[in-house]
Amino acid sequence: MAGNLSIDLGKVAISPKGAYSSATTYERLDLVSYNNGAYLSIKDGNTNHAVTDGAWWFCVVSAAEALAAAANANAAKEQALQMANVANTAAGNANTQAAAASAAAAAATTAASEAQTAKEETISATELCQALIDAASQVTSLGLLPSGMTVEYPEELTLGNLAEIFIRAKLQPEYSLPNIMYLSDNNAVSVAPDGRISINHEGVSVIHVIPTGNTQLYKTISIRVKCAGISLVNNRNTAMILSSGNFLLN
Numbered sequence: 001m002a003g004n005l006s007i008d009l010g011k012v013a014i015s016p017k018g019a020y021s022s023a024t025t026y027e028r029l030d031l032v033s034y035n036n037g038a039y040l041s042i043k044d045g046n047t048n049h050a051v052t053d054g055a056w057w058f059c060v061v062s063a064a065e066a067l068a069a070a071a072n073a074n075a076a077k078e079q080a081l082q083m084a085n086v087a088n089t090a091a092g093n094a095n096t097q098a099a100a101a102s103a104a105a106a107a108a109t110t111a112a113s114e115a116q117t118a119k120e121e122t123i124s125a126t127e128l129c130q131a132l133i134d135a136a137s138q139v140t141s142l143g144l145l146p147s148g149m150t151v152e153y154p155e156e157l158t159l160g161n162l163a164e165i166f167i168r169a170k171l172q173p174e175y176s177l178p179n180i181m182y183l184s185d186n187n188a189v190s191v192a193p194d195g196r197i198s199i200n201h202e203g204v205s206v207i208h209v210i211p212t213g214n215t216q217l218y219k220t221i222s223i224r225v226k227c228a229g230i231s232l233v234n235n236r237n238t239a240m241i242l243s244s245g246n247f248l249l250n
Helices: 063-141
Strands: 015-019 030-034 037-041 057-061 148-152 156-158 168-172 180-184 189-191 196-199 203-211 219-226 239-241 247-249
Touching: 148 203, 148 219, 168 203, 180 189, 189 203
Parallel strands: 015 030, 156 219
Antiparallel strands: 030 037, 037 057, 148 168, 180 203, 189 196, 203 219, 239 247
16 A cells, blocks of 8 residues: 655745734745835745845835836826817817707708798899889870879968868879879978868968879979958947857947
């Protein structure tokens, strides 16, 4: 029967020992930390030997390497944040530009619609003007425009007169279009479009009588409005109003 073979391999696993202490005795494969670095003891009975002593310690990670790695990690983090900010800014700009493009497209559509409407209105106005020109040409060719005008009107009116009074304008030739315009200062009298006179108060009014078919024929007239009165003649000194409404002169 064969016997059991036993081989002592010694310590084969790394043993973390925390922060380095010069008062502690370390065995082989003990791992300590010192000044942001990591060091592995390579001998037993390792007491009060500085971690920088290569005869007793193996530098797994130096402080400089750890700091450099941390700095690189921070730099990579900052760069990633910057890239994220750039991406966010680009996305925001893209959204803004998209909104601006959409607004510009809407404005262009509105402008095109307004331009089309303006074009249609211009065409309508042009057609109307042409129709008026054609109508005016026909009136001229038919001899319907006046060549003369006479005006009949009262030069003087009495305040309180209730009768219907008109300004009568007659155009020559008689078959001319009878389009007359009356422009009054509306002082003593006012004049309606048909020439009817309305008495306002005592005074004088100036009225322009204008044939619209030939404005060069216009005439300016004046009408005076005065208060009613009685003139005594033949040595009569007084006048009395009787109950019958008649006057008695003395």
